[in-house]
Amino acid sequence: MTGRATIIGTGSYLPKYILTNKELEKIVRTSDEWITTRTGIRSRRIAGPGEETSKMATRAAISAMEMAGITALELDMIIVGTITAEMVMPSCACLVQKEIGAETAFAFDVSAACSGFVYALEIADRYLKNAPDMKILVIGAETLSSRVDWQDRNTCVLFGDGAGACVVSGSKSDAGMLASQLYSDGRLWQLLSLDAAPRRYCPAVDYGAVPERNKFCDGSAFNMVGKDVFKHAVREMGNAVENLLEREGITLDDVSLLIPHQANIRILKSLAERVNLPFKKVYTTIQKYGNSSAASLPAALDEANREGRLQKGDLLLFSVFGGGFTWGVVLWRW
DSSP: OOOEEEEEEEEEOOOOEEHHHHTTTTOOOOOHHHHHHOOSSSEEEOOOOTHHHHHHHHHHHHHHHHHHOGGGOOOOEEEEOOOSSSOSSOOOOHHHHHHHOOTTTTEEEOOGGHHHHHHHHHHHHHHHHHHTTTTEEEEEEGGGGGGGOTTTTHHHHHHEEEEEEEEEEOSSOEEEEEEEEEEGGGGGGEEEEOOOSSSOOOOSSOOOOOOOOOOOOOOOOOOEHHHHHHHHHHHHHHHHHHHHHHHHHHHHGGGEEEEEEOOOOHHHHHHHHHHOOOOBBBBOHHHHHOOOOHHHHHHHHHHHHHHTTOOEEEEOEEEEEEETTTTEEEEEEO
């Protein structure tokens, strides 16, 4: 048996500033009831000074390495899934490498929107099949608040910032990545997109204070056709889950927990209903942290891990969907 990716440590970092729905009522024409009913979100974290994408990724990485019991010099590779790195070049992964002192690792970013972490995890697994002794740091990190039009109530209420990470190494045991399937459909890019020329850090909120109305930054912002994204997300994630389980001869009764990309509570409930999975088996953080794109799944994974929700031998599903469109599913034995 060749090696497969096994998680030996998880970590996460969430910005200090909590932007509640009540505070958003002072920024844009919306209400706590409107946001909660349509998205399930009650608050989100917003990055402040010193919490750029690479800095949050670094803090999540250090936490994961501490759990794994390894040093940065033991790392062979660093992969960061992000669409909101503070620089085009060098990559966010190279900045993380510098910050943690991983001198012997090579580093690069993956751009797959909300699917970025799972895409990166798949790449790590491919390397570990041939070199199981490698130790790879896989991170999802985003500062989506710097890419939001804070006058657009349909998008600004959704997004938050944060980072999640895991250290993976090879294993020949039954644990780790059992199967995966990734997808893309570039024909539908106009339903969810973000133009080039990203801004430098530009806080949506003054740190610790609500901004004045119409105090926004120049630069690109999300474009989203929400109803169409919802429809495609539920259908494609549902199909991906069903197809992978059928291919592997696994039933949903065998699944201990689904940890999905935290997009919208209605999407998550509709996905569970579509595949006939009890919602109690769906791990959610959307209500506390909003949609943090590539960071949402690894941050949720770390939280579930530290809460003791993940037991040895548990069968987990990771399911993601993002702009591009990109999506995918992973079957993982804890």
